[in-house]
Each structure stands twice: as C-alpha cells, then as structure tokens.
Amino acid sequence: QVQLVESGGGLVQAGGSLRLSCAASGRTFSSYAMGWFRQAPGKEREFVAVIARSGTITYYADSVKGRFTITRDNAKNTVYLQMNSLGPDDTAVYYCATTTWRVGIPRFATEYEYWGQGTQVTVSS
Secondary structure (H helix, E strand, O other): OOOEEEEOOEEEEOOOOEEEEEEEOOOOHHHOEEEEEEEOOOOOOEEEEEEOOOOOOEEEOOOOOOOEEEEEEOOOOEEEEEEOOOOHHHOEEEEEEEEOOOOOOOOOHHHOOOEOOOEEEEEEO
16 A cells, blocks of 8 residues: 655746655555656546656656656655646646556556545646
C-alpha cells in the first residue's frame, strides 16, 4: 500500500511557474515509476509525464514538453513537477500516481495503481 499526497498547486498568471510535489508513504517508493496526470473540468484524465524508478528516464506529453520537468528524490520519497510558461490550458487538477512500468510508455491511467487526491492548478489569462 502506498499513500500519495500532492501539494504546490494554486493560482498563477499565464506565463508563470509552479512546482508540484507528491510525497509518498512507505519504504517502497523507489520500486515504482511515478507519473503525473491532470484532469480539467469536463475532460478525461490525461497523461502529463512519467519518471522511471531511478529517475534517469522521463517522458512527457507533447502538450507540456519543453515546459514541464519531472524529477524525483528517492531519499525523500517525493516526486516533483516543475511547470513553467503556464497557460490557461494547463488549468486542471493534477494527480500523481505509481506505475510498475514494465513495457512501453505508461500513458494511460489504467496502467497506474495508487493515486493521490490531486492538487488544483489554475492559470489566469
């Protein structure tokens, strides 16, 4: 069992930055790859980024590539999402989640097991 708690969301103007954190409980954090998803009102939950167990491999959705950076600190059981050049289309609830990441790139929510409660990010124009 893994419990995930996101933080760092808030209201920011377009062009601004935010850094989200996701703190995990338990001693098995480093055994999971970690992903970030987001869900805007009326839309499906969409993949944002994923990072491998070691932190050496990352993948991003095309919509955030070059603006967002996912990192992790296994000593602190925490994964981060640095978000720069934010725009109104980035407004959503952001979730972190665990995945075993055996093959391919885990872009679908069904490939993730444990989820946090989400943190709201609102970007004003």
